[in-house]
Amino acid sequence: MMSIAPFAQIRPAAVAGQFYTADAKALAKEVDGYLSDHPDVKVDDHTVAVIVPHAGYVFSGDVAGAAYAALSPDHRFDHIFLLGPSHHVWLGGASVAAGYKAYQTPLGQVPVDAAFCQQLIDGHPDVFRFAESAHDREHDLEVQLPFLQRRLKTLSPIVPIIISTDDIRVLQKIAEILRPYLNEKNLFIISSDFSHYPRYQDAEKVDNQTAQALITGDCATFINQLRENAEEQIPNLATSACGEAAIATLLLMTEKDKAFHIHHLLYRNSGDSEYGGHDQVVGYHAFTISKDENTTTNATPAAAQYKPLLKIARTAIETRLNGHHYHPDSTDPALTACQGAFVTLHTADGRLRGCIGHFGEDIPLQEVVAEMAEAAAFEDPRFYPVTKDELPHLQIEISVLTPMKRIHDISEFKLHRDGIYMVKNGRSGTFLPQVADEVNWDKEEFLGHCAQDKAGIGWDGWRDADLYTYQAIIIHE
Secondary structure, rough: OOOOOOOOOOEOOEOOOEEOOOHHHHHHHHHHHHHHOOOOOOOOEEEEEEEOOOOOOHHHHHHHHHHHHHOOOOOOOEEEEEEEEOOOOOOOOEEEEOEEEEEEEEEEEEEHHHHHHHHHHOOOOOOOOHHHHHHHHOOOOOOHHHHHHHHHHOOOOOOEEEOOOOOOOHHHHHHHHHHHHOOOOOEEEOOOOEEOOOOOHHHHHHHHHHHHHHHHOOOOHHHHHHHHHHEEEEEEEOOOOOOHHHHHHHHHHHOOOOOOEEEEEEEEEEEHOOOOOOOOOEEEEEEEEOOHHHOOOOHHHHHHHHHHHHHHHHHHHHHHHOOOOOOOOOOOOOHOOEEOOOEEEEEOOOEEEEEEEEEEOOEHHHHHHHHHHHHHHHHOOOOOOOOOOHHHHHHEEEEEEEEOOOOOOOOHHOOOEEEEEEOOOEEEEOOOOOOOHHHOOHHHHHHHHHHHHHHHHOOOOOHHHEEEEEEEEEEEE
């Protein structure tokens, strides 16, 4: 870790006494009350992100409390990333708080990992910088800190990031940079209010539409819904989500990975507070995002739902041997979801007899398996086509693939768990995760053989190739 910049300072509380009380004892009691008001919220050790409001506590504290109640008080994070919009300056990108060594609140100081913040800036100056004017008066990250201070027994260093851009390409770049940190080791706090200033009933309608779009986990669906809300010309509706850029960044990090699940916990608007009217309100949602670690392992109970794929694969090969193509027509959601897969054929004595696969999430899984089964049996250039006499003795193995994840360091690749896919100069190659179980290679040998034997880019070609990992749920006869 690099040393903290010499100008790093304590960022004083800017909105204590405005958005929340400046009295420490009263603040602790108030926050504890918001947290304890949600005994029905299940504590989830797999929570990796929350979406929470940032208004004055008398308006949105109850909703924020629902989200923070889902966090385990005993969980220790490496970092807590705080992402929110700018209410004061336009950045055209994002500002990371490298100029602060801590944030002050009435409950004490919250440490900032200024060295880590500076690393983000140094490594990606095209999207990140430190603009003090984006942080010094900004309330949307500050109001989250007392909840973290009261909920977590061990307060990890924070990484405050203000995002101020409507350029989707910039958001995609930010998401790509931050995606490797979105795991059980870290926590992401996404700060956003929702509808601004419509009537109470209009707010309920608009905020429900926005929530339903967000729950899909698809960034384009979310952004399109905000656009549709605006086109409805609802009186006084200024925005449907002031933290649109921060939320979009989170969705861009999660939308291609089925391990992430979005949960809606609570909705209120300022009209539900004794201090708010109904003519012009602001909407508040609480969401949590959890990561199902079981989806990233080879041995998973989810494999049972894919068992019918074995019959589909064998039927596809039999049908092709009879001169026709098989078109499966199952309505099972597990088989109609768009997902990649490999089909591998082995002889009775365990020798490879064919292996072909398809990456991507553009074709229903059952169709992928039918096509890849035919390809493995008749189109693998390493083998003669399968004959009718052989088929009864062949063993079929199917690897259902999780979405690929771009990695930037091989420390992110775990041998035996992950498959590797590499691309360089128009050439590509892959090894399925189970290949590691069949050989006695270390990690670099695994990568070297894939680069040399599969991608054709030379033994060390992986070192400057684009690398992706994925996992495989394996089903075999």
